[in-house]
Amino acid sequence: MERLEHSEQADAERAVAGLPAQSMIDTVAHPDLTDCIVIRNFLALAVFFVTMSSESVQGQPAAARPDVQRLKFLVGEFDGSVRLAPPGSPPRTGTMTFRAEWDLDGWIVRARYEQRLGATPAVGGLLIFRWRPRDSTYAFEGYANSPMDPHRLTGRWEDRLIFEGSIGTARIREIWQPCGSDTLITAMEFEQAGRWIPVSEAVLVRKR
Numbered sequence: 320m321e322r323l324e325h326s327e328q329a330d331a332e333r334a335v336a337g338l339p340a341q342s343m344i345d346t347v348a349h350p351d352l353t354d355c356i357v358i359r360n361f362l363a364l365a366v367f368f369v370t371m372s373s374e375s376v377q378g379q380p381a382a383a384r385p386d387v388q389r390l391k392f393l394v395g396e397f398d399g400s401v402r403l404a405p406p407g408s409p410p411r412t413g414t415m416t417f418r419a420e421w422d423l424d425g426w427i428v429r430a431r432y433e434q435r436l437g438a439t440p441a442v443g444g445l446l447i448f449r450w451r452p453r454d455s456t457y458a459f460e461g462y463a464n465s466p467m468d469p470h471r472l473t474g475r476w477e478d479r480l481i482f483e484g485s486i487g488t489a490r491i492r493e494i495w496q497p498c499g500s501d502t503l504i505t506a507m508e509f510e511q512a513g514r515w516i517p518v519s520e521a522v523l524v525r526k527r
Contacts, residue, residue, distance in 0.1 A: 325462030326493045360469060386450045389476055390428045390457075392497035397523035399503075401434050403441060404518055411436055414455065415521045417503070419446075426450075434519075448480070448495075457482065459493055502524040 344410035381387045401415040419430035426449065433443035451458050459482040461470035471486035472493055479496035490510035498504055501522040508515040 323501075351504075381421075385451070386452075386455065387426060389480075390448050390450070392503065393428050393430065393495065394421060395419060396526040397503055398526060399521055399523035401519065401521040402517075403434065403436070406518065407518070413437065413441060415523060417505075417521075418522050419448075434521075460494070462477075501527075 337359060365507070376526065395418075397417040399415055399417075400412060401413050402410055404410040413434055413436040415432060415434045417432045419428050422426070422429040428448040430446040430448070431443070432446065434441045441466050442463050444461060444465075446462075447458075447460040449458050452455075457474035457476065457480060459470060459472040459480075461472075461476055463469075468486050470482075470486065470491065470493065472482035472483065472495075474480050474482035479494060480506070482493040482495075483492060492508045492510070492515055494504075494506045496504045501524060503525070505519075505521050506517050506524065507519040508517045
């Protein structure tokens with residue numbers, strides 16, 4: 320109370336002297352607290368709505384999302400044949416195993432595969448398939464036990480999964496197609512002179 324009376328007395332004395340009140344000086348020297356509060360509340364509200372929008376998707380179980388359930392055809396144990404035709408090498412045939420399961424509460428499919436030429440392992444690795452609600456696309460990540468860089472491709476659904484992207488300067492495409500309930504066809508292709516050239520093709524049958 321004494322501080323307030325002192326402030327008012329000081330402002331009165333400054334007015335007599337033709338000087339601006341101290342309260343006016345403080346207003347100029349510091350941002351308007353009301354504006355700060357409005358901005359803070361606006362930001363808090365924006366964060367709230369973004370969070371609610373995100374939770375509206377994330378709060379749903381994966382089983383309720385048809386976009387996620389399209390990945391179901393990949394889940395299981397498969398065996399089959401593979402044809403490998405790397406650029407500059409003659410085609411060779413071998414065998415392939417593919418094991419996939421749901422992970423992260425059913426939001427992604429995680430798979431391991433191995434391709435063999437005779438008794439010799441040719442290549443194997445880890446694959447991850449997932450749906451991205453942000454832009455309603457599919458994502459594919461592939462890691463192999465070879466010098467090849469990891470694949471990180473973006474996909475779409477056209478009665479099959481088609482992923483496209485780049486590895487260095489090369490364009491690459493992965494195709495995963497269900498045939499009935501027990502057969503899976505997959506291919507990896509490189510783009511060359513505007514055409515897609517298959518370098519790996521496999522026909523896999525579900526194990527019972």
